[in-house]
Amino acid sequence: MTERHVLGISGGRDSAALAVYMAQHYPELDIEYFYTDTGKELPEVYEFLGRLEGFLGKPIERLNPDRDFDYWLREYKNFLPSPQTRWCTRQLKIKPFEEWVYPSVAQGITVHSYVAIRADEDYREGYVSGKETLKTHLPFREAGIDKAGVIDILEAAGVGLPEYYRWRSRSGCTFCFYQQKIEWVRLMEEHPEAFEEAKGYEKNALEHGSPFTWSQGESLDDLSRPERIAKIREDHELRVARIHAKRRINPLHDTHIEFDEIYGSAAKLCLTCHK
Incomplete structure (x- = not known):
């Protein structure tokens, strides 16, 4: 193996649409789909992941962190995560991803990571690792696909939107501090x-x-x-x-x-x- 292709699924609409888009437009790529599970997700997220797996015809690998939210809460002296100290993202999302791909990077394998930043999101940037062989790609931005395009992709594929969009704006932990x-x-x-x-x-x-x-x-x-x-x-x-x-x-x-x-x-x- 000289290359890996990976795509993170958040449980939200954009990353799911990117998975569909890549499967349709780049079927020759053996993309590894992954989901970093904190154990505190909405049940609707798991149902949506199941629908997406049905379309992709392959499993979405769960990257369960070695230590769960309760462990890290104790490590941080029972201080809740917040916009000022987002230790939940670091310990429960980013760290499991790095531990999953960094062994390949260390072996000189080029890892291509596909991120669902849309064309209408100029204010967002992808994950920057500082590793030369871990490359981030933004297919939606390159193809000019915006929010309406994302919804069209999911509807046309029969995947639809996550059920929680009926009452909540985004995926994430049940107690995400970014909720309104x-x-x-x-x-x-x-x-x-x-x-x-x-x-x-x-x-x-x-x-x-x-x-x-x-x-x-x-x-x-x-x-x-x-x-x-x-x-x-x-x-x-x-x-x-x-x-x-x-x-x-x-x-x-x-x-x-x-x-x-x-x-x-x-x-x-x-x-x-x-x-």
């Missing part, structure tokens, strides 16, 4: 056991002196109070209404509004988790 407050409310409704687990982690962290809560500015206990839930829903609906008011009336226009349009650019999000 309305998404925390919806997590409580869709997967109450996962919400309660997140509350447990948060209480434990606060008791150990962690300065962070999952949702910026308030604990999940406070967020889940009935009056607070009502206010979060009201604020969200007002944001949606303002965007609808700005749009021209067009019965053929897709009325779905994505969270990026409501809450601003997703440029800050972890590329590893949310593609």
Whole structure:
């Protein structure tokens, strides 16, 4: 072996569409599809991975880290991960990938990594390893494929979109700190056991002196109070209404509004988790 071709699946729409695109346009490449599993993912993610495997006709390899979220939480003195200290991405996503491919790199094997950065995402960059034989490729950017193109690819292939897009904007752990407050409310409704687990982690962290809560500015206990839930829903609906008011009336226009349009650019999000 002198070369490997690898493509990471996040559980989101873009990376799934890239897997479909590569299988259709480059069938001669023996691409290894992988998924770094934290063990704290939404059940809808696993269902979506199964559908994608059915289309690809080959398994998506699970890169389970040697140590799970609970282990690393203890290592970080029970401090929750946050936008300021994203140890979850480093330890549960990037590190397993590096341990999977670096032995090949050390042997002089060229590893081609395909990343689902779209043509309309100029603000994003791919993973940079610093290794000469670990090369990152951005097929969507090169082919001019944007968000609409990604959706077209998945629909045409019969894979469709992940079910969680019905109530949440992106893949990732159930307690991802990048969720909007309305998404925390919806997590409580869709997967109450996962919400309660997140509350447990948060209480434990606060008791150990962690300065962070999952949702910026308030604990999940406070967020889940009935009056607070009502206010979060009201604020969200007002944001949606303002965007609808700005749009021209067009019965053929897709009325779905994505969270990026409501809450601003997703440029800050972890590329590893949310593609």
